[in-house]
Amino acid sequence: MIMTIIVITLIAFILGIDDVSTKMFRRPLLIAPIIGFILGDVQAGLAIGATLEIMWMGIGNVGAYMAPDLITGTIISTSLAIMSTNGSIETAVATAITLAIPTSILAQQLLVLIQTINVSLNSWAKRLADNADVKGTVWLIYPPALLTGAARAVPTFIALYFGAGAIQSAVDALPTFVINGLETAGSIIPAVGIALLMLAMLKKFELWMFLVLGFVLSAYLGLDILPMTLIAIVFAYFYEMITRKTAAGANGANESSKNTGEEEYDL
Amino acid sequence: MEQKLTKRDLWKLFMRLNTMRITLNYETLQGVGFMRAIAPVLEKTYTDKEELSDAMHRHAQFYNSHVNCDAVILAVTAAMEESTGPDEKEGINSLKTGLMGPLAGLGDSLIKFTWVPIIGSIGASLAFSGSIIGPILMFILYNIVNIGLRYYAIVFGYKKGIGFLNDNQESNLIQRISTMANVVGLMVVGALISTIIKVQTPLEISTGSSVTGEVGENVIAIQEMLDQIMPSVLSLAVTIAVYHVLKKTKGSHAAMIIVIMMLLTIALTYFGIL
Numbered sequence: 001m002i003m004t005i006i007v008i009t010l011i012a013f014i015l016g017i018d019d020v021s022t023k024m025f026r027r028p029l030l031i032a033p034i035i036g037f038i039l040g041d042v043q044a045g046l047a048i049g050a051t052l053e054i055m056w057m058g059i060g061n062v063g064a065y066m067a068p069d070l071i072t073g074t075i076i077s078t079s080l081a082i083m084s085t086n087g088s089i090e091t092a093v094a095t096a097i098t099l100a101i102p103t104s105i106l107a108q109q110l111l112v113l114i115q116t117i118n119v120s121l122n123s124w125a126k127r128l129a130d131n132a133d134v135k136g137t138v139w140l141i142y143p144p145a146l147l148t149g150a151a152r153a154v155p156t157f158i159a160l161y162f163g164a165g166a167i168q169s170a171v172d173a174l175p176t177f178v179i180n181g182l183e184t185a186g187s188i189i190p191a192v193g194i195a196l197l198m199l200a201m202l203k204k205f206e207l208w209m210f211l212v213l214g215f216v217l218s219a220y221l222g223l224d225i226l227p228m229t230l231i232a233i234v235f236a237y238f239y240e241m242i243t244r245k246t247a248a249g250a251n252g253a254n255e256s257s258k259n260t261g262e263e264e265y266d267l
Numbered sequence: 268m269e270q271k272l273t274k275r276d277l278w279k280l281f282m283r284l285n286t287m288r289i290t291l292n293y294e295t296l297q298g299v300g301f302m303r304a305i306a307p308v309l310e311k312t313y314t315d316k317e318e319l320s321d322a323m324h325r326h327a328q329f330y331n332s333h334v335n336c337d338a339v340i341l342a343v344t345a346a347m348e349e350s351t352g353p354d355e356k357e358g359i360n361s362l363k364t365g366l367m368g369p370l371a372g373l374g375d376s377l378i379k380f381t382w383v384p385i386i387g388s389i390g391a392s393l394a395f396s397g398s399i400i401g402p403i404l405m406f407i408l409y410n411i412v413n414i415g416l417r418y419y420a421i422v423f424g425y426k427k428g429i430g431f432l433n434d435n436q437e438s439n440l441i442q443r444i445s446t447m448a449n450v451v452g453l454m455v456v457g458a459l460i461s462t463i464i465k466v467q468t469p470l471e472i473s474t475g476s477s478v479t480g481e482v483g484e485n486v487i488a489i490q491e492m493l494d495q496i497m498p499s500v501l502s503l504a505v506t507i508a509v510y511h512v513l514k515k516t517k518g519s520h521a522a523m524i525i526v527i528m529m530l531l532t533i534a535l536t537y538f539g540i541l
Binding site: 017021022023024025027029030033042043046047049050051053054057058068097098101104105115116117118119121122124125126128129130131132134137138140141144145148177178180181182184185188189190191192194195196197198199200201203207210211212213214215216217218220225226228229231233235236237239243244 | 285292298302306375389394395406458464466498506514525529537
Protein backbone atom coordinates (compact mmCIF):
# COMPACT_ATOMS: atom_id res chain seq x y z
CA MET A 1 0.00 0.00 0.00
CA ILE A 2 2.79 2.39 0.92
CA MET A 3 4.30 1.89 -2.56
CA THR A 4 0.99 2.83 -4.20
CA ILE A 5 0.78 5.95 -2.05
CA ILE A 6 4.32 6.94 -3.06
CA VAL A 7 3.51 6.44 -6.76
CA ILE A 8 0.40 8.63 -6.45
CA THR A 9 2.43 11.25 -4.57
CA LEU A 10 4.96 11.31 -7.42
CA ILE A 11 2.14 11.71 -9.92
CA ALA A 12 0.77 14.60 -7.85
CA PHE A 13 4.23 16.21 -8.01
CA ILE A 14 4.48 15.85 -11.80
CA LEU A 15 0.88 16.91 -12.51
CA GLY A 16 1.36 19.83 -10.14
CA ILE A 17 4.19 21.16 -12.27
CA ASP A 18 2.31 20.33 -15.48
CA ASP A 19 -0.56 22.53 -14.26
CA VAL A 20 1.63 25.65 -14.30
CA SER A 21 3.70 24.78 -17.36
CA THR A 22 2.57 22.52 -20.22
CA LYS A 23 -1.00 22.26 -18.88
CA MET A 24 -1.68 18.94 -20.59
CA PHE A 25 -3.44 17.09 -17.75
CA ARG A 26 -5.21 19.78 -15.78
CA ARG A 27 -8.82 18.47 -15.98
CA PRO A 28 -10.43 15.93 -13.60
CA LEU A 29 -11.40 13.57 -16.42
CA LEU A 30 -7.77 13.34 -17.50
CA ILE A 31 -6.44 12.74 -13.96
CA ALA A 32 -8.97 10.46 -12.25
CA PRO A 33 -8.63 7.50 -14.70
CA ILE A 34 -4.84 7.49 -14.14
CA ILE A 35 -5.39 7.26 -10.38
CA GLY A 36 -8.02 4.56 -10.98
CA PHE A 37 -5.53 2.60 -13.07
CA ILE A 38 -2.88 2.73 -10.34
CA LEU A 39 -5.37 1.60 -7.70
CA GLY A 40 -6.64 -1.17 -9.96
CA ASP A 41 -10.13 0.23 -10.56
CA VAL A 42 -10.23 2.05 -13.89
CA GLN A 43 -14.04 1.97 -14.02
CA ALA A 44 -14.37 3.87 -10.75
CA GLY A 45 -11.70 6.30 -11.96
CA LEU A 46 -13.69 6.94 -15.14
CA ALA A 47 -16.98 7.49 -13.30
CA ILE A 48 -15.38 9.81 -10.73
CA GLY A 49 -13.46 11.70 -13.41
CA ALA A 50 -16.56 12.24 -15.53
CA THR A 51 -18.61 13.46 -12.56
CA LEU A 52 -15.92 15.83 -11.28
CA GLU A 53 -15.22 17.08 -14.81
CA ILE A 54 -18.79 18.26 -15.19
CA MET A 55 -19.08 19.47 -11.61
CA TRP A 56 -16.07 21.75 -12.06
CA MET A 57 -16.81 22.62 -15.70
CA GLY A 58 -17.13 26.35 -15.23
CA ILE A 59 -14.27 26.53 -12.77
CA GLY A 60 -10.99 27.97 -13.92
CA ASN A 61 -8.62 30.80 -13.18
CA VAL A 62 -10.00 33.98 -14.67
CA GLY A 63 -7.57 36.87 -14.52
CA ALA A 64 -5.81 37.00 -11.19
CA TYR A 65 -8.59 35.13 -9.40
CA MET A 66 -7.42 31.74 -8.14
CA ALA A 67 -9.88 28.87 -8.51
CA PRO A 68 -10.13 25.78 -6.28
CA ASP A 69 -7.18 23.50 -6.96
CA LEU A 70 -8.68 20.79 -9.17
CA ILE A 71 -5.41 18.89 -9.46
CA THR A 72 -4.88 18.13 -5.76
CA GLY A 73 -8.64 17.89 -5.19
CA THR A 74 -9.10 15.27 -7.92
CA ILE A 75 -6.05 13.21 -6.96
CA ILE A 76 -6.87 13.04 -3.24
CA SER A 77 -10.63 12.55 -3.58
CA THR A 78 -10.32 9.88 -6.29
CA SER A 79 -7.64 7.94 -4.40
CA LEU A 80 -9.44 8.03 -1.07
CA ALA A 81 -12.80 7.20 -2.64
CA ILE A 82 -11.44 4.12 -4.41
CA MET A 83 -9.32 3.03 -1.42
CA SER A 84 -12.15 3.26 1.09
CA THR A 85 -15.17 1.94 -0.80
CA ASN A 86 -14.92 -1.70 -1.73
CA GLY A 87 -16.01 -2.03 -5.32
CA SER A 88 -19.28 -0.09 -5.44
CA ILE A 89 -18.81 2.56 -8.13
CA GLU A 90 -21.84 4.62 -7.00
CA THR A 91 -20.55 4.87 -3.46
CA ALA A 92 -17.07 5.72 -4.72
CA VAL A 93 -18.47 8.57 -6.85
CA ALA A 94 -20.52 9.89 -3.93
CA THR A 95 -17.49 9.77 -1.62
CA ALA A 96 -15.28 11.46 -4.23
CA ILE A 97 -17.68 14.39 -4.71
CA THR A 98 -17.91 14.87 -0.97
CA LEU A 99 -14.12 14.87 -0.59
CA ALA A 100 -13.34 16.90 -3.71
CA ILE A 101 -14.78 20.14 -2.36
CA PRO A 102 -12.84 20.54 0.92
CA THR A 103 -9.58 19.21 -0.59
CA SER A 104 -9.73 21.54 -3.61
CA ILE A 105 -10.39 24.58 -1.44
CA LEU A 106 -7.70 23.76 1.12
CA ALA A 107 -5.16 23.10 -1.63
CA GLN A 108 -6.06 26.42 -3.24
CA GLN A 109 -4.75 28.22 -0.15
CA LEU A 110 -1.33 26.61 -0.69
CA LEU A 111 -1.21 27.98 -4.24
CA VAL A 112 -2.00 31.45 -2.94
CA LEU A 113 0.90 31.04 -0.52
CA ILE A 114 3.24 30.03 -3.35
CA GLN A 115 2.29 33.03 -5.47
CA THR A 116 3.11 35.18 -2.47
CA ILE A 117 6.50 33.50 -1.97
CA ASN A 118 7.17 33.88 -5.71
CA VAL A 119 7.13 37.66 -5.29
CA SER A 120 10.78 37.28 -4.24
CA LEU A 121 11.57 36.15 -7.80
CA ASN A 122 11.08 39.73 -8.94
CA SER A 123 14.23 40.98 -7.23
CA TRP A 124 16.14 38.03 -8.65
CA ALA A 125 14.87 38.87 -12.13
CA LYS A 126 15.82 42.53 -11.66
CA ARG A 127 19.34 41.51 -10.62
CA LEU A 128 19.65 39.35 -13.73
CA ALA A 129 18.42 42.25 -15.85
CA ASP A 130 20.94 44.62 -14.21
CA ASN A 131 23.75 42.30 -15.26
CA ALA A 132 22.17 41.50 -18.65
CA ASP A 133 22.61 37.86 -17.63
CA VAL A 134 20.52 35.86 -20.12
CA LYS A 135 22.08 32.51 -19.21
CA GLY A 136 21.08 33.00 -15.58
CA THR A 137 17.40 33.32 -16.46
CA VAL A 138 17.26 29.57 -17.10
CA TRP A 139 17.34 28.96 -13.34
CA LEU A 140 14.42 31.25 -12.50
CA ILE A 141 11.84 28.48 -12.87
CA TYR A 142 13.42 25.72 -10.80
CA PRO A 143 12.74 26.87 -7.21
CA PRO A 144 9.07 27.78 -7.90
CA ALA A 145 8.60 24.55 -9.89
CA LEU A 146 9.82 22.45 -6.96
CA LEU A 147 7.63 24.46 -4.63
CA THR A 148 4.53 24.00 -6.79
CA GLY A 149 5.17 20.28 -7.17
CA ALA A 150 5.63 19.91 -3.43
CA ALA A 151 2.44 21.90 -2.78
CA ARG A 152 0.56 19.13 -4.60
CA ALA A 153 2.63 16.14 -3.46
CA VAL A 154 2.86 16.79 0.30
CA PRO A 155 -0.89 17.19 0.95
CA THR A 156 -1.54 14.14 -1.24
CA PHE A 157 0.86 11.99 0.77
CA ILE A 158 -0.51 13.17 4.11
CA ALA A 159 -4.15 12.71 3.07
CA LEU A 160 -3.57 9.24 1.64
CA TYR A 161 -1.30 7.98 4.39
CA PHE A 162 -3.35 9.16 7.34
CA GLY A 163 -6.78 9.66 5.76
CA ALA A 164 -7.60 6.35 4.09
CA GLY A 165 -8.50 4.50 7.29
CA ALA A 166 -10.53 7.38 8.69
CA ILE A 167 -12.49 7.86 5.47
CA GLN A 168 -13.21 4.14 5.25
CA SER A 169 -14.67 3.99 8.76
CA ALA A 170 -16.64 7.18 8.04
CA VAL A 171 -18.12 5.68 4.86
CA ASP A 172 -18.95 2.46 6.71
CA ALA A 173 -20.61 4.38 9.52
CA LEU A 174 -22.79 6.54 7.27
CA PRO A 175 -26.46 5.54 7.13
CA THR A 176 -27.65 4.29 3.72
CA PHE A 177 -29.97 7.23 3.15
CA VAL A 178 -26.98 9.61 3.27
CA ILE A 179 -25.08 7.50 0.73
CA ASN A 180 -28.19 7.35 -1.49
CA GLY A 181 -28.62 11.10 -1.20
CA LEU A 182 -24.98 11.71 -2.13
CA GLU A 183 -25.34 9.42 -5.13
CA THR A 184 -28.36 11.41 -6.33
CA ALA A 185 -26.47 14.65 -5.65
CA GLY A 186 -23.78 13.43 -8.04
CA SER A 187 -26.10 13.92 -11.00
CA ILE A 188 -27.57 17.23 -9.79
CA ILE A 189 -24.45 19.09 -8.66
CA PRO A 190 -23.07 19.51 -12.22
CA ALA A 191 -25.75 22.24 -12.40
CA VAL A 192 -23.31 24.44 -10.47
CA GLY A 193 -20.57 24.05 -13.08
CA ILE A 194 -23.02 24.77 -15.86
CA ALA A 195 -24.47 27.78 -14.03
CA LEU A 196 -20.93 29.14 -13.59
CA LEU A 197 -20.38 28.85 -17.33
CA MET A 198 -23.66 30.68 -17.93
CA LEU A 199 -22.55 33.41 -15.54
CA ALA A 200 -19.41 33.94 -17.60
CA MET A 201 -21.07 33.78 -20.99
CA LEU A 202 -24.47 35.44 -20.73
CA LYS A 203 -23.26 38.98 -21.26
CA LYS A 204 -26.37 40.30 -22.98
CA PHE A 205 -30.02 39.40 -22.70
CA GLU A 206 -30.30 38.34 -26.33
CA LEU A 207 -27.71 35.62 -25.71
CA TRP A 208 -30.26 33.71 -23.62
CA MET A 209 -31.88 32.76 -26.95
CA PHE A 210 -28.91 30.57 -27.83
CA LEU A 211 -29.15 28.80 -24.49
CA VAL A 212 -32.83 28.08 -25.19
CA LEU A 213 -31.95 26.86 -28.68
CA GLY A 214 -29.30 24.50 -27.41
CA PHE A 215 -31.60 23.16 -24.71
CA VAL A 216 -34.47 22.53 -27.15
CA LEU A 217 -32.29 20.83 -29.77
CA SER A 218 -30.94 18.51 -27.12
CA ALA A 219 -33.96 17.91 -24.86
CA TYR A 220 -36.64 17.50 -27.56
CA LEU A 221 -34.65 16.34 -30.56
CA GLY A 222 -32.00 14.41 -28.63
CA LEU A 223 -29.08 15.74 -30.68
CA ASP A 224 -25.59 14.74 -29.52
CA ILE A 225 -22.97 17.31 -28.56
CA LEU A 226 -21.06 17.05 -31.84
CA PRO A 227 -23.90 17.80 -34.34
CA MET A 228 -25.07 20.37 -31.79
CA THR A 229 -21.71 22.13 -31.99
CA LEU A 230 -21.77 22.19 -35.78
CA ILE A 231 -25.25 23.74 -35.80
CA ALA A 232 -24.03 26.22 -33.19
CA ILE A 233 -21.16 27.29 -35.46
CA VAL A 234 -23.68 28.14 -38.20
CA PHE A 235 -25.75 30.26 -35.80
CA ALA A 236 -22.61 31.88 -34.37
CA TYR A 237 -21.44 32.89 -37.83
CA PHE A 238 -24.69 34.61 -38.75
CA TYR A 239 -25.21 36.18 -35.32
CA GLU A 240 -21.76 37.71 -35.49
CA MET A 241 -22.43 38.96 -39.01
CA ILE A 242 -25.74 40.55 -38.04
CA THR A 243 -24.41 42.23 -34.89
CA ARG A 244 -21.42 43.58 -36.78
CA LYS A 245 -23.62 45.04 -39.54
CA THR A 246 -25.97 46.63 -37.00
CA ALA A 247 -23.06 48.06 -35.04
CA ALA A 248 -21.50 49.43 -38.22
CA GLY A 249 -24.83 51.07 -39.06
CA ALA A 250 -25.03 52.86 -35.70
CA ASN A 251 -21.48 54.23 -35.48
CA GLY A 252 -19.57 51.02 -34.89
CA ALA A 253 -16.49 52.24 -33.09
CA ASN A 254 -18.33 53.45 -29.97
CA GLU A 255 -20.54 50.43 -29.80
CA SER A 256 -17.78 47.82 -29.93
CA SER A 257 -15.60 49.57 -27.36
CA LYS A 258 -18.60 49.77 -25.02
CA ASN A 259 -19.17 46.05 -25.39
CA THR A 260 -15.59 45.21 -24.47
CA GLY A 261 -15.94 47.23 -21.30
CA GLU A 262 -19.05 45.33 -20.26
CA GLU A 263 -17.39 42.00 -20.88
CA GLU A 264 -14.49 42.78 -18.64
CA TYR A 265 -16.83 43.86 -15.89
CA ASP A 266 -18.79 40.62 -16.07
CA LEU A 267 -15.73 38.41 -16.04
CA MET B 268 12.37 44.38 -42.52
CA GLU B 269 14.61 41.39 -42.13
CA GLN B 270 13.67 38.73 -39.63
CA LYS B 271 16.60 37.41 -37.65
CA LEU B 272 15.10 34.59 -35.63
CA THR B 273 15.56 31.11 -37.03
CA LYS B 274 13.21 28.18 -36.60
CA ARG B 275 15.39 27.06 -33.72
CA ASP B 276 15.05 30.39 -31.94
CA LEU B 277 11.29 30.21 -32.30
CA TRP B 278 11.33 26.68 -30.87
CA LYS B 279 13.30 28.00 -27.90
CA LEU B 280 10.73 30.76 -27.47
CA PHE B 281 8.01 28.09 -27.52
CA MET B 282 9.79 25.98 -24.90
CA ARG B 283 10.24 28.96 -22.61
CA LEU B 284 6.61 29.98 -23.19
CA ASN B 285 5.59 26.59 -21.79
CA THR B 286 7.24 27.31 -18.46
CA MET B 287 6.12 30.93 -18.25
CA ARG B 288 3.43 30.44 -15.61
CA ILE B 289 5.68 28.73 -13.08
CA THR B 290 6.92 32.10 -11.85
CA LEU B 291 3.40 33.54 -11.43
CA ASN B 292 3.42 35.91 -8.45
CA TYR B 293 1.28 38.60 -6.88
CA GLU B 294 3.57 41.52 -7.72
CA THR B 295 4.09 41.30 -11.48
CA LEU B 296 1.97 38.18 -12.18
CA GLN B 297 3.72 36.77 -15.25
CA GLY B 298 6.30 39.56 -15.50
CA VAL B 299 9.24 37.37 -14.47
CA GLY B 300 8.08 34.61 -16.81
CA PHE B 301 7.74 36.98 -19.74
CA MET B 302 11.24 38.34 -19.22
CA ARG B 303 12.63 34.82 -18.95
CA ALA B 304 10.82 33.71 -22.10
CA ILE B 305 11.95 36.59 -24.26
CA ALA B 306 15.51 36.91 -22.89
CA PRO B 307 17.17 34.71 -25.58
CA VAL B 308 15.48 36.79 -28.29
CA LEU B 309 16.74 39.99 -26.70
CA GLU B 310 20.24 38.54 -26.50
CA LYS B 311 20.14 37.99 -30.24
CA THR B 312 18.77 41.45 -30.97
CA TYR B 313 21.02 43.56 -28.76
CA THR B 314 24.77 43.23 -28.88
CA ASP B 315 25.30 46.16 -26.51
CA LYS B 316 25.15 45.08 -22.87
CA GLU B 317 23.47 48.28 -21.67
CA GLU B 318 20.72 47.98 -24.25
CA LEU B 319 20.17 44.34 -23.40
CA SER B 320 19.89 45.20 -19.72
CA ASP B 321 17.33 47.92 -20.48
CA ALA B 322 15.31 45.56 -22.62
CA MET B 323 15.30 42.90 -19.91
CA HIS B 324 14.07 45.43 -17.37
CA ARG B 325 11.37 46.53 -19.79
CA HIS B 326 9.92 43.03 -19.94
CA ALA B 327 10.18 42.21 -16.24
CA GLN B 328 7.22 44.51 -15.54
CA PHE B 329 3.61 43.58 -14.77
CA TYR B 330 2.14 41.27 -17.36
CA ASN B 331 -0.80 38.86 -17.44
CA SER B 332 -2.87 37.27 -20.18
CA HIS B 333 -4.31 33.91 -21.16
CA VAL B 334 -1.92 30.97 -21.50
CA ASN B 335 -2.50 30.28 -25.15
CA CYS B 336 -2.53 33.94 -26.11
CA ASP B 337 0.79 34.65 -24.42
CA ALA B 338 2.27 33.02 -27.51
CA VAL B 339 0.97 35.71 -29.87
CA ILE B 340 2.03 38.52 -27.57
CA LEU B 341 5.50 37.04 -27.08
CA ALA B 342 6.02 36.61 -30.80
CA VAL B 343 4.70 40.05 -31.75
CA THR B 344 6.92 41.55 -29.05
CA ALA B 345 9.90 39.64 -30.40
CA ALA B 346 9.23 40.94 -33.90
CA MET B 347 8.85 44.49 -32.57
CA GLU B 348 12.04 44.41 -30.55
CA GLU B 349 13.85 43.63 -33.79
CA SER B 350 12.17 46.15 -36.00
CA THR B 351 11.93 49.28 -33.82
CA GLY B 352 14.53 51.99 -33.41
CA PRO B 353 15.98 52.97 -30.00
CA ASP B 354 13.48 55.81 -29.43
CA GLU B 355 10.42 53.65 -30.15
CA LYS B 356 11.01 51.12 -27.40
CA GLU B 357 8.40 52.53 -25.02
CA GLY B 358 5.76 51.67 -27.60
CA ILE B 359 6.48 47.98 -27.09
CA ASN B 360 5.19 47.99 -23.54
CA SER B 361 2.03 49.87 -24.41
CA LEU B 362 1.47 47.35 -27.19
CA LYS B 363 1.82 44.51 -24.69
CA THR B 364 -0.58 46.15 -22.25
CA GLY B 365 -3.02 46.86 -25.07
CA LEU B 366 -3.00 43.27 -26.26
CA MET B 367 -3.10 41.35 -22.98
CA GLY B 368 -6.63 42.34 -21.92
CA PRO B 369 -8.56 41.58 -25.11
CA LEU B 370 -6.48 38.46 -25.84
CA ALA B 371 -7.07 37.13 -22.33
CA GLY B 372 -10.80 37.56 -22.93
CA LEU B 373 -10.51 35.74 -26.25
CA GLY B 374 -8.54 32.88 -24.71
CA ASP B 375 -11.05 32.49 -21.90
CA SER B 376 -14.10 32.49 -24.14
CA LEU B 377 -12.55 30.30 -26.82
CA ILE B 378 -10.80 27.67 -24.73
CA LYS B 379 -12.09 27.77 -21.17
CA PHE B 380 -15.75 28.44 -21.86
CA THR B 381 -16.18 26.73 -25.23
CA TRP B 382 -13.57 24.13 -26.12
CA VAL B 383 -13.09 22.60 -22.65
CA PRO B 384 -16.86 22.22 -21.99
CA ILE B 385 -17.41 20.66 -25.43
CA ILE B 386 -14.63 18.09 -25.21
CA GLY B 387 -15.25 17.63 -21.48
CA SER B 388 -18.85 16.68 -22.09
CA ILE B 389 -18.01 14.37 -24.99
CA GLY B 390 -15.29 12.72 -22.89
CA ALA B 391 -17.50 12.51 -19.81
CA SER B 392 -20.43 10.92 -21.64
CA LEU B 393 -18.09 8.26 -23.03
CA ALA B 394 -16.52 7.77 -19.60
CA PHE B 395 -19.93 7.43 -17.92
CA SER B 396 -20.61 4.45 -20.16
CA GLY B 397 -17.34 2.95 -18.93
CA SER B 398 -15.20 3.58 -21.99
CA ILE B 399 -11.54 4.48 -21.61
CA ILE B 400 -11.80 6.23 -25.00
CA GLY B 401 -13.48 9.16 -23.18
CA PRO B 402 -10.43 10.56 -21.38
CA ILE B 403 -8.07 9.58 -24.21
CA LEU B 404 -10.17 11.43 -26.78
CA MET B 405 -10.43 14.43 -24.48
CA PHE B 406 -6.66 14.41 -23.93
CA ILE B 407 -5.95 14.38 -27.66
CA LEU B 408 -8.55 17.01 -28.59
CA TYR B 409 -7.54 19.26 -25.69
CA ASN B 410 -3.84 19.16 -26.45
CA ILE B 411 -4.14 19.55 -30.22
CA VAL B 412 -5.60 22.96 -29.44
CA ASN B 413 -3.62 23.63 -26.27
CA ILE B 414 -0.12 22.81 -27.54
CA GLY B 415 -0.83 23.28 -31.24
CA LEU B 416 -2.26 26.76 -30.83
CA ARG B 417 0.71 27.88 -28.73
CA TYR B 418 3.26 26.79 -31.33
CA TYR B 419 1.26 28.05 -34.28
CA ALA B 420 0.67 31.40 -32.56
CA ILE B 421 4.41 31.86 -32.02
CA VAL B 422 5.22 31.26 -35.69
CA PHE B 423 2.23 33.26 -36.90
CA GLY B 424 2.74 36.16 -34.51
CA TYR B 425 6.41 36.50 -35.37
CA LYS B 426 5.81 36.37 -39.11
CA LYS B 427 3.04 38.95 -38.97
CA GLY B 428 4.73 41.04 -36.29
CA ILE B 429 3.28 44.50 -36.00
CA GLY B 430 1.17 43.76 -39.07
CA PHE B 431 -0.98 41.56 -36.84
CA LEU B 432 -2.16 44.65 -35.01
CA ASN B 433 -3.02 46.59 -38.15
CA ASP B 434 -4.90 43.61 -39.54
CA ASN B 435 -6.74 43.24 -36.28
CA GLN B 436 -7.76 46.87 -36.05
CA GLU B 437 -9.16 46.75 -39.55
CA SER B 438 -11.20 43.59 -39.18
CA ASN B 439 -11.57 43.53 -35.37
CA LEU B 440 -10.78 39.83 -35.57
CA ILE B 441 -10.37 39.22 -31.82
CA GLN B 442 -13.79 40.65 -31.01
CA ARG B 443 -15.41 38.67 -33.83
CA ILE B 444 -13.97 35.32 -32.80
CA SER B 445 -14.92 36.05 -29.18
CA THR B 446 -18.53 36.70 -30.14
CA MET B 447 -18.76 33.50 -32.17
CA ALA B 448 -17.14 31.39 -29.47
CA ASN B 449 -19.62 32.80 -27.00
CA VAL B 450 -22.61 31.72 -29.09
CA VAL B 451 -21.26 28.21 -29.69
CA GLY B 452 -20.45 27.86 -25.99
CA LEU B 453 -23.93 28.92 -24.91
CA MET B 454 -25.68 26.49 -27.23
CA VAL B 455 -23.49 23.67 -25.94
CA VAL B 456 -24.26 24.73 -22.37
CA GLY B 457 -27.98 24.66 -23.20
CA ALA B 458 -27.59 21.11 -24.50
CA LEU B 459 -25.57 20.07 -21.44
CA ILE B 460 -28.43 21.05 -19.14
CA SER B 461 -30.59 18.28 -20.55
CA THR B 462 -27.90 15.65 -21.09
CA ILE B 463 -25.73 15.94 -17.98
CA ILE B 464 -27.97 17.02 -15.12
CA LYS B 465 -30.42 14.37 -14.01
CA VAL B 466 -33.13 15.47 -11.61
CA GLN B 467 -35.93 12.96 -11.33
CA THR B 468 -38.70 12.53 -8.81
CA PRO B 469 -40.22 9.18 -7.84
CA LEU B 470 -43.35 10.95 -6.52
CA GLU B 471 -46.68 9.54 -7.59
CA ILE B 472 -50.24 10.75 -7.34
CA SER B 473 -52.84 8.14 -6.72
CA THR B 474 -56.13 9.04 -8.38
CA GLY B 475 -57.89 5.80 -7.59
CA SER B 476 -61.45 6.44 -6.53
CA SER B 477 -61.86 5.98 -2.80
CA VAL B 478 -65.49 4.96 -3.21
CA THR B 479 -64.71 1.70 -4.93
CA GLY B 480 -61.67 1.28 -2.77
CA GLU B 481 -59.40 0.65 -5.73
CA VAL B 482 -56.61 2.80 -4.45
CA GLY B 483 -53.52 2.67 -6.62
CA GLU B 484 -55.36 1.71 -9.79
CA ASN B 485 -54.70 5.01 -11.53
CA VAL B 486 -51.26 5.99 -10.36
CA ILE B 487 -49.75 8.92 -12.18
CA ALA B 488 -46.02 9.23 -11.95
CA ILE B 489 -45.18 12.92 -11.69
CA GLN B 490 -41.95 12.43 -13.63
CA GLU B 491 -43.85 11.03 -16.62
CA MET B 492 -46.19 13.97 -16.54
CA LEU B 493 -43.33 16.43 -16.43
CA ASP B 494 -41.56 14.64 -19.29
CA GLN B 495 -44.64 15.09 -21.42
CA ILE B 496 -44.73 18.81 -20.75
CA MET B 497 -41.02 19.32 -21.33
CA PRO B 498 -38.20 16.80 -21.06
CA SER B 499 -35.55 17.72 -18.48
CA VAL B 500 -37.73 20.50 -17.09
CA LEU B 501 -36.50 19.88 -13.54
CA SER B 502 -32.86 20.04 -14.68
CA LEU B 503 -33.58 23.37 -16.34
CA ALA B 504 -35.32 24.69 -13.22
CA VAL B 505 -32.44 23.67 -10.93
CA THR B 506 -29.81 25.16 -13.25
CA ILE B 507 -31.60 28.49 -13.57
CA ALA B 508 -32.13 28.62 -9.81
CA VAL B 509 -28.41 28.01 -9.19
CA TYR B 510 -27.55 30.58 -11.85
CA HIS B 511 -29.60 33.24 -10.06
CA VAL B 512 -28.07 32.45 -6.69
CA LEU B 513 -24.59 32.62 -8.23
CA LYS B 514 -25.40 35.89 -9.96
CA LYS B 515 -26.57 37.44 -6.67
CA THR B 516 -23.34 36.37 -4.95
CA LYS B 517 -21.21 37.30 -8.00
CA GLY B 518 -20.08 33.70 -8.46
CA SER B 519 -17.83 33.67 -5.43
CA HIS B 520 -19.59 31.04 -3.33
CA ALA B 521 -19.74 28.12 -5.75
CA ALA B 522 -18.27 25.65 -3.25
CA MET B 523 -20.73 26.74 -0.55
CA ILE B 524 -23.63 26.27 -2.97
CA ILE B 525 -22.41 22.75 -3.79
CA VAL B 526 -22.34 21.85 -0.10
CA ILE B 527 -25.84 23.25 0.45
CA MET B 528 -27.16 21.34 -2.59
CA MET B 529 -25.66 18.12 -1.22
CA LEU B 530 -27.37 18.52 2.14
CA LEU B 531 -30.63 19.48 0.42
CA THR B 532 -30.47 16.45 -1.87
CA ILE B 533 -29.83 14.12 1.08
CA ALA B 534 -32.87 15.57 2.88
CA LEU B 535 -35.09 15.36 -0.22
CA THR B 536 -34.05 11.77 -0.96
CA TYR B 537 -34.77 10.86 2.66
CA PHE B 538 -38.34 12.11 2.27
CA GLY B 539 -38.70 10.37 -1.08
CA ILE B 540 -39.07 13.53 -3.14
CA LEU B 541 -35.97 12.94 -5.24
